[in-house]
Amino acid sequence: MDTMTTTAATTTTSVVRFESVTKSYGDVRAVDGLTLELHPGETVALLGPNGAGKSTTLDLLLGLKNADSGTVRVFGTGPREAIVAGRVGAMLQSGGLMDEVTVGELVKLACDLHPRPYRADEVLARASIAQIADRKVNKLSGGQAQRVRFALATAGDSDLIVLDEPTTGMDVTARQAFWATMREQADQGRTVLFATHYLEEADAIADRVLVLHRGRLLADGTAAEIKAKAGARRVSFDLEGTIEEAPLRALPFLTSITVSKSGSGQTVRIQSSDADATVHALYGLGVYPRNLEVAGLGLEQAFVAITEAEEATLAAEEAASK
Amino acid sequence: MNSLIKLEITRALRNRKFLFFSVIYPSALFLLIAGSADDHTKVPGTGLTMPTFFMVSMASFGALTAVLMGNSERIAKERESGWVRQLRLTPLPGRGYVFAKTASAAVISLPSIVIVFVVAAAVKNVRLDVWQWFALTGVIWAGSLVFAALGVAIGYLASGDAVRPITMIVYFGLSMLGGLWMPTTTFPDWLQSIAKWLPTHAYAALGQAIELGNAPHAKDIAILAVSFALFAGGAAWLYRKDTLKA
DSSP: OHHHHHHHHHHHHOSEEEEEEEEEETTEEEEEEEEEEEOTTOEEEEEOOTTSSHHHHHHHHTTSSOOSEEEEEETTBOHHHHHHTTOEEEEOTTOOOOSSSBHHHHHHHHHHHSSSBOOHHHHHHHTTOGGGTTSBGGGOOHHHHHHHHHHHHTSBOOSEEEEESTTTTOOHHHHHHHHHHHHHHHHTTOEEEEEESOHHHHHHHOSEEEEEETTEEEEEEOHHHHHHHHOOEEEEEEESSOOOSHHHHTOTTEEEEEEEEETTEEEEEEEESSHHHHHHHHHHTTOOOEEEEEEEOOHHHHHHHHHHHHHHHHHHHHHHHO | OHHHHHHHHHHHHHOHHHHIIIIIHHHHHHHHHHTTSOSSOEETTTTEEHHHHHHHHHHHHHHHHHHHHHHHHHHHHHHHHTHHHHHTTSSSOHHHHHHHHHHHHHHHHHHHHHHHHHHHHHHHOOOOOHHHHHHHHHHHHHHHHHHHHHHHHHHHHOOGGGHHHHHHHHHHHHHHHTTSSSOGGGSOHHHHHHHTTSHHHHHHHHHHHHHTTOOOOHHHHHHHHHHHHHHHHHHHHHHHHHHHHO
16 A cells, blocks of 8 residues: 555656666667656756767657667656647757748747747747847757757746757857756756756756766766766876885775886876875875876766776675675 | 648748749640640540640649659658657647648649649630539649658658659659650550559549540549558558657
8 A cells, every 4th residue: 555655656746757768779778777767846967978878868758769678757647648748848969940941930830839838939039049030940050050949849838848968069158048048947847857968067057967877877966976976086197116006005085096117117097086185195105206197087987987986886795795 | 730731831832943843844844745736636545635635644743743742852851850850849740740741732732733724724725614624623633642642651761862863763753654744645555554554644544534524434543542542551651660760
């Protein structure tokens, strides 16, 4: 009885629910046993490198593709039903526009198709494309086309807005303006899900970040938590002569280390989750590191770092249980 | 769906090249072929004069151009650009897109039929009863649906660079072999026996029967019905395949 009430409650409060969803293309598993849930009013970033399965995940969510196994529910129904009910507005990278018509005509069409439409002039103004309403769609710049897609996604009163790398092709100013508009949408209580491969973008906009890597959910938390996990830095330096490796390995916050010969000395490469503390302790060893460099990891490397960390934890847990 | 149909029509009417080829070109071709023919010589094996024969041929050809070209190239192009995908994110049902395309093509094909009739009546003195004019318009307009379905099927079958050549081959092949440009009675026997089974041949035959004051032959109606079932079935199958792939 208890389980039944819980199920009913979660069905009504979850905006999106994936359960063990798998989707393959030939031998490639684009989405691999993905389980996730979005709650009303959240602004969620779907973060991952190219090929992580972000677009496939969004396609499954929007009913553009069918899962090989598992279930996808949007507002407690199938994706298509949710779209027909006008509850989802979406902007895809691959979403084309009808050409030979004007921006104004196209936005008007999107409004006419929505069950709870806004006025076309409002939609144009909000997407900052009112001044190009008379321009033909095929004569737009990349950034302008992106704003038209945004207008199509917000033509009516939808409860969930899905955006696939929405700021692609926009310059910095346009990007900032775009996210300001997006924030207004979120402030009105809408759930917003956007895919991005910029950690900074996820950090600045999202309340919650889902990290996707090789079709699996690698991490789920606040941007700060993810940053702490993915915020690893790389420290490298040269040391003269031969050195003891043991004290280096004992440096705090160190996640990995490689020592290689170079000339008369050694080059040491370290990955650290807190580079400041690691470097401070390094000087404490009484060595004189030369050519010291501290650099952030790219997102791809950060994911590898997180994966390795998770695998290490799993292995440790397994070992402990034996 | 109405707003999509409206926008499709607006856009088709704006496209001058498309308008020229589907609305003006058939009439021009009529004048070119039938212009110098005298009003009394009969086309062998038909019982129709040159101008009356070619009036129906060119009206059918014009309607065919509008619906076939209108559907195939645009659908292929919009599948590729992702517009079809974008539309799937709206409450519009999938068939609504195909329906809107076909409806807008039909709006263009009507004037192309009527203009050929007006030119034929004015320049070549083609005279028919009032009911015949209406029946001709209705039959040719309705029959064009067969080729609209073929256009949809090609639009979902081919993509990118392939769609234009495929459309052209089908378009010219069906027009020529079906006898829209010259009577099939001028063909060698073996070709005649193929031509009479083509939907374009049956299509023009509907109009010719009405011009002679008869009801269309059951065989021609059957050929068109079977063709329509094949093309529409193929289009539906290809559409579903494309949707799953998307």
